Amino acid sequence: MAKDTYQTLQAQIRKLQEKAESVRQKQRQPVIASILRSMQEFSITLDELKAAQAKGVAPRKRAGAAAKTSAAKPAKQVAPKYRHPETGETWTGRGKPPRWLVAAEAGGATRDQFLIAQ
Structure with missing residues (x-):
């Protein structure tokens, strides 16, 4: 088995990154088509999307992501009894x-x- 060198590994990485980008671009097309269909179905304009983005309407989070990012709520102070x-x-x-x-x-x-x- 040939010994891998840094240069050969970097070349393999570049090829894999190019392949991944190609697959990503192919997968984007159906998503874009779906978004356009939804925009037409609900009469959503680009201006509405831009306004929603400016207001900070975030995309839905993945399951489990909320647990990682949400801060613990501070405990309420209770008066002594x-x-x-x-x-x-x-x-x-x-x-x-x-x-x-x-x-x-x-x-x-x-x-x-x-x-x-x-």
Whole structure:
């Protein structure tokens, strides 16, 4: 088997790129025809397309692309619902109760005693 050189590999790459571009051009023709049919069917003008493009109407994204590009939404700040009277520690009432509240409940207190007046 002949040893590949950088130049032979580059030549192969150029040939493959030319072939890929040729196939791409052939595949474009039916797409263009489909677009023209849709434009005629819905009476869409080139000016409307240009205006939509200027407004930033983006093409539909591929499945799974949204998960990669969408930013995580920031969590909403929740007001505290309970406050420890001595330490001032607070709890929103969401998630696992804090240790100070669990200990107070074990000692006979009720959560209502720690409610923050709204």
